[in-house]
Every structure is written in C-alpha cells, then in structure tokens.
Amino acid sequence: MNRWGRLATILSFALFLLICWAPVAALLAAALSLPFSRMDAAWLPGSRRLFLLLETLGYSAAVASLATLIGTAAALYCWRRSQTLARAARMAALLTAAIPPYLHALAWLPVSAALPGHGAGELTGWLSAIWVQALAMLPFCFGIVLFALDDLDPRGIEAARICATDLRLLVRILLPLLRPAIMAAASLALLLTLADHSVPSLFSRSTYAMELFEEFSASHNAGQTLISALPLMILGLLPLVPLARFWQKAAQRPSRSAAPLPPLQTGGITALLLFASAVFVLLPALALSAALAQHFDQPSLWLQAIAAGAPDLATSAGVAALAAIIACLPAVVLSRALIAHPRTLWWMVCTPLAMPSALIGAALIWIWNRDLPLPIYGTFWMLVLAALARFAPLTVLALAAWRSRMDPALLEASRVYASPARAFARVELPLLAPALLAGGMAVFVLSLAELGASLLVTPPGRGTIALRIYNYLHYGASAAVSALAFCLMATAAIVLLAAALLWKRRA
Amino acid sequence: MIELKEVSKSIGGTLVLDRVNLSVEQGECIAIVGPSGTGKTTLLRLIAGLEPLDSGSILLRGTEVSRPGWQLPPHARSIGFQFQDSALWPHMSLCDNLAFALNSGKIRALECLRRAGIEALASRRPSEVSGGEARRAALARALAPAREIVLLDEPLTHLEHALRDGIAQWIAAELKAANAACVWVTHEPAEVHGIARRILTLKDGQLRQMQSP
Known part of the structure; x- marks a missing residue:
C-alpha cells in the first residue's frame, strides 16, 4: 500500500x-x-422493568418467528419457480422493505380497533403489533432466505431429486442447508424489533426501547439511559453472532449461475408455500392501498x-x-x-x-x-x-x-x-x-x-x-x-x- | 531480462519457494511445469510484484525490483501478465480493456485485437464473447507490443483442444515478434513443445529438473 x-x-x-x-x-x-449508587440503581432493573424486558423479548421473538416462517415459505415457493414470479417477488421485497413499520400500522390500526376485546385486552394490542411488525420484517427475511437459495449449488439439488421426493428434499436437504440463512433472518428481525418502539406504542403497548426514550426525555441523563439500556443492548448483541456466521459464509462463497430447475412438487405443502407468498407479495400492498384509498x-x-x-x-x-x-x-x-x-x-x-x-x-x-x-x-x-x-x-x-x-x-x-x-x-x-x-x-x-x-x-x-x-x-x-x-x-x-x-x- | 536470486516464499507457514534461482534471457521462453499447489503461480506473482518475497531478490532488465521489505509496484515493472481466468474487467469493452492496460488510445488497442483475430468483437464486453475469445483478448493484453517481459499463467487451460494449437502458435509468433522474455506456467509440458527453450519442474519449492524439449 x-x-x-x-x-x-x-x-x-x-x-x-x-x-x-x-x-x-x-x-x-x-x-x-455517574455516582456509583445511581449506576447500581439503573443497572439492576426493578420488577416492573424486568417484566417489561421479558415482554419485549417475547414480542420480538414472536415477530422474528412469524416473519421468518412466512419469509422462508415465500422464498421456497418463489425460488426458480418462474422468471416472472421471481422478479415480481424480488421487486416486492425491494419496495416493501422501504415501508417503515409505522406505515404498516396505518393499514392495520382500523382492523385492530374493530377486533373484539380491543381497548380492554392487552393481548389484542400485542397480537396486532406482532402482526404489523412481522409484515415490516418480512421483506428482509424473504430476501436473506432467497439469497441463500439462489446460492445453493444446483448440482447438489439435482442429485438429491434423483433419489428422493421433493418433500424429502425439502426436509432433509434444503432446510438443513438453509439453517444459517434462516437463523440470520430471524436474528435480523429480532435485532430490528428489539430496537424499535414505534409499532407497539401505536397499539398502546410499551416496550423496553420506549422506556429508554421516556427515561431520557424525563431525565436528560445519557449515562443513566445507557446503563438502563444495557440489558437490551446485551440481548441485541446476541443476534449478531448468527448474522456474522451467515455473512462470513455467504461472502466467501462464489456466486453461482441460476441454472433452471423445475419447481418443487411438495404436495399439500406447496399450497401452504403459495399462501405464504400471497401474504408476502399481496397483503401489505393491498392493506396499504385500502388504507390510502379510504x-x-x-x-x-x-x-x-x-x-x-x-x-x-x-x-x-x-x-x-x-x-x-x-x-x-x-x-x-x-x-x-x-x-x-x-x-x-x-x-x-x-x-x-x-x-x-x-x-x-x-x-x-x-x-x-x-x-x-x-x-x-x-x-x-x-x-x-x-x-x-x-x-x-x-x-x-x-x-x-x-x-x-x-x-x-x-x-x-x-x-x-x-x-x-x-x-x-x-x-x-x-x-x-x-x-x-x-x-x-x-x-x-x-x-x-x-x-x-x-x-x-x-x-x-x-x-x-x-x-x-x-x-x-x-x-x-x-x-x-x-x-x-x-x-x-x-x-x-x-x-x-x-x-x-x-x-x-x-x- | 528476468533474474531470481535465492528467492524464498512461505504462505500460511508452508515454504512454497525455497531459495529459487532463475534466469531468463531476452527472447527466451521458459516453461515451468508441476502439479497444482506447488507454487508455480506464486512464482509468477512474485515476479509481477503482486506478492512480497521473504528472502532473496528479483531483477528485471538488470534492475532490482523486489527484495525483502521493498518492491517496485506492479504497474511500474512494464510487464504483461496473463491470469488463469483471463481477468478481463467486466464493465469495459474488449477494446477498452486493452486501451486501459496499454494506457493508450483505442487505435493501438484495436491493432492488438486485430492481431489476436478478434477486432470484430472490440465493442463487446467480456460477458458477451465466448471463453476462447475472452482468452484471446486477455492474451492480447498480456502480449501487447513493447512488453519485453511476459508472464503466462496456464494460458491454454479450459480451452477446447481444437483452439489450443492455434492460440499456442499465435502466442509463439507474438513472443518472437516482440523478442520478449517469457515465463509460461502450465500443467502440460506438451503445450509448450516447440515454444519453450527450457522446461523446468517446480517441486518441493525448488526448480529441480531441467530438460530440453
């Protein structure tokens, strides 16, 4: 140099x-x-904060699981099925990734308000927040899994198709090969959800990230806010491990040509995968269009x-x-x-x-x-x-x-x-x-x-x-x-x- | 023209080249053969200045260009290098690839492509030509006139047999016309029969056997 x-x-x-x-x-x-006594008090969360942290973790895990499940299913359905569908799905991922979570909320706020138990039950608010945040995370999960699928060696898949049904291929070959990508997708969704407080707050639910915002707004003490944030930050660092593993592997692998491969024939599961794709491609767009058209x-x-x-x-x-x-x-x-x-x-x-x-x-x-x-x-x-x-x-x-x-x-x-x-x-x-x-x-x-x-x-x-x-x-x-x-x-x-x-x- | 004196190089703790001595005269082509992983490409990369050496020195045209802790940048060595996989820049046309490498206008680049027999493809990008045509373009870049030193890393590998003889003869003619010193690395000694004056075998980090073709 x-x-x-x-x-x-x-x-x-x-x-x-x-x-x-x-x-x-x-x-x-x-x-x-900060004086040591204040550090100690901020670092050790009280029972209310501890409960809030667990609630936030549960909410984030539910969002990550749902988004990864639908994203993986949609990616499996779209993978090399046809050029048009694959292009449409990629374009949908690109465009919907640009929609922030709080705009997804715009589409689903009226639905949530119409649900039975709204206003009284906490569960309705959480379920609505999970659904909306999962829709916002879907494009990222879909993109990561589709990228990993595109990167698989087609010769290995073809060799497996010779000796096994597509359902067995899916369970025994594809899903194990995709495990790092699925973990990475879930980790990314978890990481982004832990740090975001906009969606739960719109459904009248509080999260740990919201608590931090409120604490700083009230105290204007950055140091104390950092110490209060430590449990959340430690939780946020954990998803970086599977993300690092996936990124390092993906980055080292040479890109492969997209050799044509007949679509998977997985019986009843194909219908489920198709449903997931429809949720991914159509639902956010339709819901938002309806909300705007209103x-x-x-x-x-x-x-x-x-x-x-x-x-x-x-x-x-x-x-x-x-x-x-x-x-x-x-x-x-x-x-x-x-x-x-x-x-x-x-x-x-x-x-x-x-x-x-x-x-x-x-x-x-x-x-x-x-x-x-x-x-x-x-x-x-x-x-x-x-x-x-x-x-x-x-x-x-x-x-x-x-x-x-x-x-x-x-x-x-x-x-x-x-x-x-x-x-x-x-x-x-x-x-x-x-x-x-x-x-x-x-x-x-x-x-x-x-x-x-x-x-x-x-x-x-x-x-x-x-x-x-x-x-x-x-x-x-x-x-x-x-x-x-x-x-x-x-x-x-x-x-x-x-x-x-x-x-x-x-x- | 090319001189290696007691050159050693380790990669990842393995001694790949062990006190190698080599001399190539102007107008001489030598071939280095050996199985994969013996250090043939590393030897070329050291001469090109793409890797630092551990000990010894390398001289080009009588001037020292590499020694431990110092090396002349590759672009200042005025050499031609044929990489194993052509390494044509995908965002440039074949003509632009040559013009960039020659640091000249398109006229000279077109002349090189004409000599390679692919002038008609000048405006195409590497992805728009066949493997053989891309290899010819990469060779044209390495063999461009006024390059006195040419390093060829398996220039005929992965080419159809029908193409190989024609390209080998063209390389030989170009080398002769330029009176260039050339180091040709290959797996197959048969490739360089009639072209290389000497064939050396690289084994256990040393250039061992020598034979006249």
Missing part, C-alpha cells in the same frame, strides 16, 4: 469511528461520570396535508441523501479491511447496529449540546449524524460482501497495468459501483423513514416526514396521514426504482 493508500485507510477508519463509535464512547463517558375522496385534505408536510419531506430527503453519500465514503476502504480481518472488524462494524435508536439520540445530544467550535446542536446535521450512526455499517457490509465475491484477479490485473490511483478510479470503483448503489440506497431509504433517534434530535422549528406521520397516527388513520404516507412511499419507490434501473444498466 502506498502513502495515499495508507492515508485513505486512516481517514476512513477515523470517519467511521467518528460516525458510529463516537456516540458509544460519549455514552460510556457519561455513564462513568381517504382518497377528500382531495382537498390530501393537498392541504401535502402542502404542510412538504418542508418535512424535503428535510427528510436531504438528510437521507447526505447520509447515503457520507456513509459510502469510509465503506470503500473499510470493506477491504473487513475482508482481510473479518473476525476483528466484524464487531467494530456491526455493534453499532445493536444500539437502540433512542440511545443514539441521547448520545448525540450529550456530545453536541455544549459549547463547541462546530455548532451542530439544534441544526439539520443532528439528523444526518443520527441516520449515519444507525445505518452507516450497512454500506460497509454491502461493499464487503460484494468485494468477497469479486474475482481478486480483476484488481490484481489493474495493479499490473496501471498506477494505484488510475486502477482505483477506472477499475475498482466501477466494479464496486453496484454495491455502492445498493448500500447507499439502503441507507437512503432507512434514513428517510428514521424515527427513533429523530424523535430526540430534531431541531426546533424543523421536522421530518416520519415524525409528522407518527404524531398524526396517534390520532388514528386520517386523510392527512394517508397523504403523507403516500408521499413518503412514493419518494422511496422513485429512488429505489431509479437505483434498480441503474443497477440493471451496469449489469
């Missing part, structure tokens, strides 16, 4: 640490400055809401675009290092993903709400920093996975024939472009709808579209919510479709 390469590496590491680890370091500093006969209310929400949408889009661009900068170099030292760097890259969003907001306030040469606090940049702290690791992972599957000889050949700068600009960067696009889009879409940290760091006089929708949703599904939800989804869909077209052109 030459001098410029070393400098780029140092700057990339510094930028990533500043983005993702400065909040962690700030929280630790705040916690260490208020479509009030165009003046829609227009009013859009006019009022336009500045918020512009803020959110600006935050998302900046976060996506900045997140890509350190990822180019960091992804190279992650492949070289996966065991060491995996935790550095992924641990920030286990941080509850409210905690990131609290940390950013602790860092910037003081007399500093850079007047960041109370500005738009707090939102950008919050989005980066939550989602920047995703670009590193996307790029590292892509790099691992690239033929190393391509980069070596460029080193033989061109200077490092020219080889980087003309070969490495164009080869990485699809992964940069994918990672950047993931950050864009997630940042556009980010809520947990924005609730705390949004500057006075400004708002985000997610905040506006969330606030309105507490008063039920109205024309204003429908209009703003439509704007948010349309923005995400347009950007995603543009990215998909660019990807296709590059491929």
Whole structure:
C-alpha cells in the first residue's frame, strides 16, 4: 500500500469511528461520570422493568418467528419457480422493505380497533403489533432466505431429486442447508424489533426501547439511559453472532449461475408455500392501498396535508441523501479491511447496529449540546449524524460482501497495468459501483423513514416526514396521514426504482 | 531480462519457494511445469510484484525490483501478465480493456485485437464473447507490443483442444515478434513443445529438473 493508500485507510477508519463509535464512547463517558449508587440503581432493573424486558423479548421473538416462517415459505415457493414470479417477488421485497413499520400500522390500526376485546385486552394490542411488525420484517427475511437459495449449488439439488421426493428434499436437504440463512433472518428481525418502539406504542403497548426514550426525555441523563439500556443492548448483541456466521459464509462463497430447475412438487405443502407468498407479495400492498384509498375522496385534505408536510419531506430527503453519500465514503476502504480481518472488524462494524435508536439520540445530544467550535446542536446535521450512526455499517457490509465475491484477479490485473490511483478510479470503483448503489440506497431509504433517534434530535422549528406521520397516527388513520404516507412511499419507490434501473444498466 | 536470486516464499507457514534461482534471457521462453499447489503461480506473482518475497531478490532488465521489505509496484515493472481466468474487467469493452492496460488510445488497442483475430468483437464486453475469445483478448493484453517481459499463467487451460494449437502458435509468433522474455506456467509440458527453450519442474519449492524439449 502506498502513502495515499495508507492515508485513505486512516481517514476512513477515523470517519467511521467518528460516525458510529463516537456516540458509544460519549455514552460510556457519561455513564462513568455517574455516582456509583445511581449506576447500581439503573443497572439492576426493578420488577416492573424486568417484566417489561421479558415482554419485549417475547414480542420480538414472536415477530422474528412469524416473519421468518412466512419469509422462508415465500422464498421456497418463489425460488426458480418462474422468471416472472421471481422478479415480481424480488421487486416486492425491494419496495416493501422501504415501508417503515409505522406505515404498516396505518393499514392495520382500523382492523385492530374493530377486533373484539380491543381497548380492554392487552393481548389484542400485542397480537396486532406482532402482526404489523412481522409484515415490516418480512421483506428482509424473504430476501436473506432467497439469497441463500439462489446460492445453493444446483448440482447438489439435482442429485438429491434423483433419489428422493421433493418433500424429502425439502426436509432433509434444503432446510438443513438453509439453517444459517434462516437463523440470520430471524436474528435480523429480532435485532430490528428489539430496537424499535414505534409499532407497539401505536397499539398502546410499551416496550423496553420506549422506556429508554421516556427515561431520557424525563431525565436528560445519557449515562443513566445507557446503563438502563444495557440489558437490551446485551440481548441485541446476541443476534449478531448468527448474522456474522451467515455473512462470513455467504461472502466467501462464489456466486453461482441460476441454472433452471423445475419447481418443487411438495404436495399439500406447496399450497401452504403459495399462501405464504400471497401474504408476502399481496397483503401489505393491498392493506396499504385500502388504507390510502379510504381517504382518497377528500382531495382537498390530501393537498392541504401535502402542502404542510412538504418542508418535512424535503428535510427528510436531504438528510437521507447526505447520509447515503457520507456513509459510502469510509465503506470503500473499510470493506477491504473487513475482508482481510473479518473476525476483528466484524464487531467494530456491526455493534453499532445493536444500539437502540433512542440511545443514539441521547448520545448525540450529550456530545453536541455544549459549547463547541462546530455548532451542530439544534441544526439539520443532528439528523444526518443520527441516520449515519444507525445505518452507516450497512454500506460497509454491502461493499464487503460484494468485494468477497469479486474475482481478486480483476484488481490484481489493474495493479499490473496501471498506477494505484488510475486502477482505483477506472477499475475498482466501477466494479464496486453496484454495491455502492445498493448500500447507499439502503441507507437512503432507512434514513428517510428514521424515527427513533429523530424523535430526540430534531431541531426546533424543523421536522421530518416520519415524525409528522407518527404524531398524526396517534390520532388514528386520517386523510392527512394517508397523504403523507403516500408521499413518503412514493419518494422511496422513485429512488429505489431509479437505483434498480441503474443497477440493471451496469449489469 | 528476468533474474531470481535465492528467492524464498512461505504462505500460511508452508515454504512454497525455497531459495529459487532463475534466469531468463531476452527472447527466451521458459516453461515451468508441476502439479497444482506447488507454487508455480506464486512464482509468477512474485515476479509481477503482486506478492512480497521473504528472502532473496528479483531483477528485471538488470534492475532490482523486489527484495525483502521493498518492491517496485506492479504497474511500474512494464510487464504483461496473463491470469488463469483471463481477468478481463467486466464493465469495459474488449477494446477498452486493452486501451486501459496499454494506457493508450483505442487505435493501438484495436491493432492488438486485430492481431489476436478478434477486432470484430472490440465493442463487446467480456460477458458477451465466448471463453476462447475472452482468452484471446486477455492474451492480447498480456502480449501487447513493447512488453519485453511476459508472464503466462496456464494460458491454454479450459480451452477446447481444437483452439489450443492455434492460440499456442499465435502466442509463439507474438513472443518472437516482440523478442520478449517469457515465463509460461502450465500443467502440460506438451503445450509448450516447440515454444519453450527450457522446461523446468517446480517441486518441493525448488526448480529441480531441467530438460530440453
């Protein structure tokens, strides 16, 4: 590595640490400055908090199980069944992944209200929250399992089909081969659900993440919030283990060609798989369309809401675009290092993903709400920093996975024939472009709808579209919510479709 | 032209090359044969500067280019390298692949493709041509005129037998025209009959047997 390469590496590491680890370091500093008695009291949860933690864990586990079950079944049904269906399912996964959980709630709030026992029974609220959050997690679970299925060696599957029925193939070959992917899908759903409090709160249920948000809002003490969050953070770190195993295996495996394979003939199970696919592809879209159409006969209310929400949408889009661009900068170099030292760097890259969003907001306030040469606090940049702290690791992972599957000889050949700068600009960067696009889009879409940290760091006089929708949703599904939800989804869909077209052109 | 002096290299604790000495004159082509995993490709990568060596030194055109702790960057060595799997950049057309490698305009790249017999495919990307055509393009990149040193890593592997003879003869003609020093790594000694002046066998980390073809 030459001098410029070393400098780029140092700057990339510094930028990533500043983005993702400065909040962690700030929280630790705040916690260490607490008197021991307060630390002790915060760390040992009382019986109410302990119950809340168990409830949150049960809720998250139920969401992860349901989403993984339906996602796996849908992926098994769609896998190489037909080009059209597979494409439609992939597109559905791409588009529905961009719908934040609280927008799914928009579609199901009226259904939940109509259920018997609503208002009186806690169970109804929990069941509704589980269902809605599972729908939001479905695309991720479906995507992971389908990716693993696409990666299977077709020769092994064909060999099994010669000597066994498809049902036996499913039980004895496919499911065991898919176990790491299924575990990874469930872990991701668990991780994202543990950190999210928007859906349960809309169904009048509280979770541990919500408790953290409320605690910081009341005390403004970041250190104490960190100590209270420790049980949740430890639970959040556990799913990273199966995720790491899956990612490392998937990243090392060369991509295989999608050889045509006749669809699985699994008797009655096929009907169940088909049902799961229908749930995945159709239900979220139908439910949301119905919710939006409910208020479509009030165009003046829609227009009013859009006019009022336009500045918020512009803020959110600006935050998302900046976060996506900045997140890509350190990822180019960091992804190279992650492949070289996966065991060491995996935790550095992924641990920030286990941080509850409210905690990131609290940390950013602790860092910037003081007399500093850079007047960041109370500005738009707090939102950008919050989005980066939550989602920047995703670009590193996307790029590292892509790099691992690239033929190393391509980069070596460029080193033989061109200077490092020219080889980087003309070969490495164009080869990485699809992964940069994918990672950047993931950050864009997630940042556009980010809520947990924005609730705390949004500057006075400004708002985000997610905040506006969330606030309105507490008063039920109205024309204003429908209009703003439509704007948010349309923005995400347009950007995603543009990215998909660019990807296709590059491929 | 190419000189290796007491070159040693370990990979993962295994000694792959053990005090190897080698000298290749201008206009000379030598072949290195041996089973998989004996270090043939590693030897080429050391000469190309893609790997650091543990001990010894490598000289190209009489100038030291590698020693422990220091090596001239690969691009500054002015060599041609044929990788095992062609390694054509998929986002560029065949013509752009050559133009980039030659650091020249398209006219020179087209001339190289013409010599390789695939000028008509210049605007196609590597994924749009057959394996044999892609191999020809990769070889054209490695054998581009003015490359005095050429390293070939199994250039005929995975090609149909019908294509092999034609490509081998074309490589020989190009090497002769450029008066290049060439190290040709292969599994099959028969491939290099009539082309290589010497055939060396790499075994247990050392270039042992030598024979005249």
